[in-house]
Amino acid sequence: MCGIIGICAIKRNVAPMISLGLKRLEYRGYDSVGVALVLNESRVHVLKARGDVDSFLSRFKVSEFKAYTGLGHTRWATHGAPSDVNAHPHTDCSGRIAVVHNGVIRNFSIIKSILEVRGHRITSETDTELIAHLIEDEIPFSSNFFEAFIRAISRLEGSYALAIINSSEPNKVYFARLKSPLVLGLGDGFNIIASDIPAVIEYTRRVLTLEDGEVGWITPTEVKLFKLTDDGIAEVKYESIMSRVRFIEWSFEEATRLGYPHFMLKEIVEQPNAIKSTYDGNIDDPIVKLAASLLNEANHIVLVGAGTSYHASLIISYFLSKIAKIKSTPLIASEYKVVEDSISREDVILAVSQSGETYDTLEAIRAFKSRGAKVIGITNVVGSALSRESDIAIYMRCGPEIGVAATKTYTSQIMVGSILAIYSAIENKSLDNSSTRNLIDDLSKASDILGLSIKTSLSILNDSPLRGIKSMYILGRGLGSMIAKEASLKVKEIAYIHAESYPAGESKHGPIALVEEKFPVYFIATSDSLEIIGNIMEMASRGASIVVVKPENVNLNISSSHSINVVDMPPVNSLLLEPYTLIPYFQLLAYKEAVARGYNPDKPRNLAKTVTVE
Numbered sequence: 001m002c003g004i005i006g007i008c009a010i011k012r013n014v015a016p017m018i019s020l021g022l023k024r025l026e027y028r029g030y031d032s033v034g035v036a037l038v039l040n041e042s043r044v045h046v047l048k049a050r051g052d053v054d055s056f057l058s059r060f061k062v063s064e065f066k067a068y069t070g071l072g073h074t075r076w077a078t079h080g081a082p083s084d085v086n087a088h089p090h091t092d093c094s095g096r097i098a099v100v101h102n103g104v105i106r107n108f109s110i111i112k113s114i115l116e117v118r119g120h121r122i123t124s125e126t127d128t129e130l131i132a133h134l135i136e137d138e139i140p141f142s143s144n145f146f147e148a149f150i151r152a153i154s155r156l157e158g159s160y161a162l163a164i165i166n167s168s169e170p171n172k173v174y175f176a177r178l179k180s181p182l183v184l185g186l187g188d189g190f191n192i193i194a195s196d197i198p199a200v201i202e203y204t205r206r207v208l209t210l211e212d213g214e215v216g217w218i219t220p221t222e223v224k225l226f227k228l229t230d231d232g233i234a235e236v237k238y239e240s241i242m243s244r245v246r247f248i249e250w251s252f253e254e255a256t257r258l259g260y261p262h263f264m265l266k267e268i269v270e271q272p273n274a275i276k277s278t279y280d281g282n283i284d285d286p287i288v289k290l291a292a293s294l295l296n297e298a299n300h301i302v303l304v305g306a307g308t309s310y311h312a313s314l315i316i317s318y319f320l321s322k323i324a325k326i327k328s329t330p331l332i333a334s335e336y337k338v339v340e341d342s343i344s345r346e347d348v349i350l351a352v353s354q355s356g357e358t359y360d361t362l363e364a365i366r367a368f369k370s371r372g373a374k375v376i377g378i379t380n381v382v383g384s385a386l387s388r389e390s391d392i393a394i395y396m397r398c399g400p401e402i403g404v405a406a407t408k409t410y411t412s413q414i415m416v417g418s419i420l421a422i423y424s425a426i427e428n429k430s431l432d433n434s435s436t437r438n439l440i441d442d443l444s445k446a447s448d449i450l451g452l453s454i455k456t457s458l459s460i461l462n463d464s465p466l467r468g469i470k471s472m473y474i475l476g477r478g479l480g481s482m483i484a485k486e487a488s489l490k491v492k493e494i495a496y497i498h499a500e501s502y503p504a505g506e507s508k509h510g511p512i513a514l515v516e517e518k519f520p521v522y523f524i525a526t527s528d529s530l531e532i533i534g535n536i537m538e539m540a541s542r543g544a545s546i547v548v549v550k551p552e553n554v555n556l557n558i559s560s561s562h563s564i565n566v567v568d569m570p571p572v573n574s575l576l577l578e579p580y581t582l583i584p585y586f587q588l589l590a591y592k593e594a595v596a597r598g599y600n601p602d603k604p605r606n607l608a609k610t611v612t613v614e
């Protein structure tokens with residue numbers, strides 16, 4: 001997954017616009033960066049290098065160039081290692097065509113062999129470079145550049161969001177989308193094509209999300225859009241384009257750091273407001289009630305998600321069972337084939353994805369839909385592929401999340417799932433009116449609980465809370481085991497510490513063999529699983545260094561004969577609220593340790609915010 005941007009303008013230098021766009025897209029990948037500018041009609045000027053956006057922009061002084069049309073790219077490597085030569089943009093043999101790409105071309109080996117036989121000089125290991133040469137190859141057989149472009153992309157298998165310039169048409173950017181996100185920003189005297197909205201909202205709030213199979217071009221004053229179908233190509237009418245333009249309400253400031261050293265810290269701290277917005281926006285939403293009816297009609301429910309969204313799915317599945325007595329199966333999205341053959345039209349898929357663009361999650365819902373299942377999508381991004389491909393889309397409404405490590409979207413997903421569980425229980429009458437009111441009232445306190453929990457965690461945690469630790473366990477039972485999975489992902493992905501999580505009852509079946517004097521074990525104790533005390537004691541007897549994190553009112557009767565560090569988080573009177581009091585401690589633990597170790601938590605190595613590849 002990568003970030004792409006293409007801009008053309010009249011009377012406005014696009015070089016600084018592309019530079020800023022790259023900064024906004026850096027969360028999508030940051031192993032190499034490049035720009036292509038049309039400085040004259042004979043060739044495209046390309047600058048590119050391995051490294052991050054800031055170093056690139058200052059090294060090449062990009063903003064000092066003057067151009068009216070250009071492209072930018074920030075890369076997360078798939079085909080070919082991160083290197084100067086593999087960085088985008090890529091050009092054809094003549095140097096007149098430049099391409100930036102987000103996606104993966106599956107049939108690249110065969111295309112490469114054909115192009116080499118036809119005499120093209122391929123210089124990088126990437127699949128993207130082939131696209132530039134393919135277009136060049138099609139030009140002699142086409143009546144114009146657009147036709148060559150269409151002929152070239154018709155030969156591609158896989159996924160792509162593409163922006164392409166051609167020095168012979170200095171005021172145009174061509175684009176195409178298939179299974180990778182792409183938006184159009186419509187400006188006054190300029191137009192922008194980009195992977196995501198933060199890259200354009202500095203300049204315009206009028207945004208259109210492109211759909212799969214759409215291709216076209218922008219000039220400073222015009223947008224031409226076509227739909228590729230099995231029967232050919234059809235132009236999308238101007239009125240239809242305009243009817244899809246949305247005005248982006250959220251401010252640019254909401255997507256920036258506002259003085260915090262990192263997005264991750266800002267997003268952890270803003271959780272009380274984020275969750276309030278999720279609660280207010282969904283608690284009376286008829287769409288959520290509609291989704292609850294669908295869940296009640298289902299023969300079987302499968303939840304799919306990846307990473308943090310999968311961890312939220314575990315809790316949503318648990319609450320559906322506990323509150324609404326509805327059985328469901330949470331599944332890691334990339335493993336959808338495990339249940340695929342048993343899916344039928346009576347089933348419902350509950351897909352959870354912050355971005356709504358995660359390849360694995362989209363592949364799963366597409367496979368299940370093709371078997372007739374209905375899809376409910378929970379996503380934060382209006383207009384995302386998940387929102388468009390779901391039968392019912394529920395929005396998290398917690399504002400943009402930029403930090404690669406998901407934080408506020410995790411608590412927001414749990415909130416949406418909890419509301420859904422309550423409405424499912426109302427629908428199937430497993431809750432009476434007064435219990436329903438109590439649960440809704442409980443949820444309304446989540447924002448305050450999160451605020452208190454963040455304050456408590458910040459006051460307890462020192463600057464390097466996991467100093468010297470290389471490997472650790474984070475364990476729980478019941479709800480605690482699900483929260484532990486997310487806690488360990490945070491520690492792994494940003495502090496680069498091996499943090500393993502499994503249900504605490506499993507220790508005696510194998511993992512306790514690793515425990516020796518001072519081996520660090522964190523326990524997350526929740527009110528549904530007080531029997532965890534036995535697991536704590538078996539670890540303590542073997543000399544483990546133990547920290548127990550629990551809501552203050554969960555009483556475990558820990559024997560004082562062992563030196564166990566107990567961390568009390570704000571008390572809560574409902575299981576539904578326990579994730580909000582417990583998770584901030586671990587988000588901040590991971591954050592503080594990452595910073596202490598000199599890592600940038602906003603740019604964890606090998607990761608990107610939105611994973612649009614297989």
Ligand code: M6R
Nearest residue numbers: 307308309353354355358405406
């Ligand atoms: O956008 P999604 O929620 O579908 O993303 C899923 C995962 O890629 C994401 O949660 C990832 O695991 C994050 N790095 C977690 O912090």
